[in-house]
Amino acid sequence: MLRVLGVLKVATVEQIQQIAAPHLSYRHTDKSTPSKRKQARTASHTGALSDLRKHGLAENGGQLPGGDTLRNLTPMGLKAAARELGRPVGEMGNPARGAGRTGASHPMTVNEAVLALLRPKPDLAQLASEPADVRAAAQAAFDAPAGLGTISSYATEVALPATGTWANPGKGGAQADIVITAPEGGVPLLFVEIDNCFESAQVLAAKIDKYMRFGQRKVKDTGGKERPMWRTRWWVPDGRRGDQPHPPLLLVFNRIGPRNPNTVIAQLAELTERHWKGFWYDAGFHMYDGKLPIVVTGMKQLQEHGPAGAVFRRFGRRQNQTLLEAIGNPRREAHDARKQAEYAARQREHQEELRRIAAQHRAEKEARRPVCADCGTRFTDERWKAVEPSGWGAPRETHPHLCDDCKQRAITAERQAEQAGHGHQEHGQAVPEQKAGGTWLSRLRG
Known part of the structure; x- marks a missing residue:
């Protein structure tokens, strides 16, 4: 109540109800006349306004030509509404006293515009027990x-x-x-x-x-x-x-x-x-x-x-x-959207071109990748890098045509062959010494 009146300044009870509790607009359809239906819909708000009047927060502001009573807040009520709305009191304006003396046609039109722009939605849970046609009407308003x-x-x-x-x-x-x-x-x-x-x-x-x-x-x-x-x-x-x-x-x-x-x-x-x-x-x-x-x-x-x-x-x-x-500015927005789409398309084309170039480079690199002369396996990147020519001071690769595994096997085989060759040479050198020694002894005996 305070929030609605704090915004509208002056309003009828029905306008307050339509904003504060829109589901009530779909109740009491069984009443015999429009006036009785209206009275039933706004009864709770009428009682609440009576309480606000007792506390000096609201007051009657005259009547409309149709007989509806206008309600507005007092200065103390505006302060209370400012707290509810979270606004500085200085932004609340002045109490709308005396609006009913001139028929309040302009304030009422302002309120109707607020309702038309706000379009409050009914709380369907509050209407679960109402007849089917009432719920359907409320559902239509809710879905609008x-x-x-x-x-x-x-x-x-x-x-x-x-x-x-x-x-x-x-x-x-x-x-x-x-x-x-x-x-x-x-x-x-x-x-x-x-x-x-x-x-x-x-x-x-x-x-x-x-x-x-x-x-x-x-x-x-x-x-x-x-x-x-x-x-x-x-x-x-x-x-x-x-x-x-x-x-x-x-x-x-x-x-x-x-x-x-x-x-x-x-x-x-x-x-x-x-x-x-x-x-x-x-x-x-x-x-x-x-x-x-x-x-x-x-x-x-x-x-x-x-x-x-x-x-x-x-x-x-x-x-x-x-x-x-x-x-x-829909035309400007459409123009900007087109420009953004064109930019995005160019970016995608650029990225696609970069991916194509990168794929081509990878393919060319794979075509140049060395193959092991022994097992036929392609070199890893590390092995390829190791066999590439380096600076003058870098050690020379001993097996540039072999992969890592084949290189290790070749080195192992070379070491074994070298060890076997050393053993055979030592054995071959020992035999002539014995023969030479025997010949010398035989000469001494002679």
Whole structure:
């Protein structure tokens, strides 16, 4: 309850229930009238709001024309919500007191946009005992394309100061109806402006001028280096080299006022062209460095299809896209993907050529590898190296045509032959001495 009201600022009990406990939207289908079904679905949240009122955290904020009571947090409630959301109290904004006095048409449209972008999923385990048709409806909602982030990914009525500070904005700045930070969903930062079709294209163009001034504003960080002011509060990946656009702006038109949104959109695109028009590159894409991506859609289309539907039109493009495509640069991404694929292909070709050359060298080396003259075995690398000619001072290889095993056998055989030859020579020398000695003795006797 605190988290939802901390984000929305003012809401009906049913809107709180749809975000905080979406499975309840599929219960109590057996009640006889829509009002009774609604009362049953929101009973627990109505009781919780009563408890928050008793503790001074929430209060009634008036009524809508249809009779629904608006609820908002007190200053103490905002502090409690800040703890629940993990945000500084200074980022929570002000209590939305008195919103019901004017019908709260704009805050209610903001809440409906949050619901359409968030698309809360029902907890199917909470509906296990419900009838089959109820479970089927909940399953269909569960299986539908997901929305963006969680309720903690959203903030409303966020000041974007062109002068002054975050805490004390000066004149000339914008105030975003919704700020979405859902990097896990591909949307690190998105500003959302809601229009109920009461404002002219000129008034909206003036608002976009303020967004542009905020995006261009730079401040010095703790190291004395200038950086965009919005980067001191929100994290967004660095843009690619030479292409760093400002955070994108989504305009949601809710056709309850007298103006035709199609006419307003066409005029607005012309009035703000200098802010959003990119630079064409012959490679087949635009670059948007220093530009403000502006995307438009209708509330009914957003509620029906959500951010995954092709119901978003970016200024300067001719076709509708999904939200991620509209705020991105698909042509640049496709170009980069092609370049990466071409580079990868060249790398593979280069590696294949290196493998081919290496295989050819191995084959040529094997063809030159010596063969043992005795047993016919090819030399090992060590043996081949040993028989290769070396420097002048290196000892000469005694058996360069034999492998290691045959060399050892040859050396052994040579040693045995040498030993046998020495023994025979010694024996041959001893016999003549005896004969010579005998002849001398016989002479003496004579």
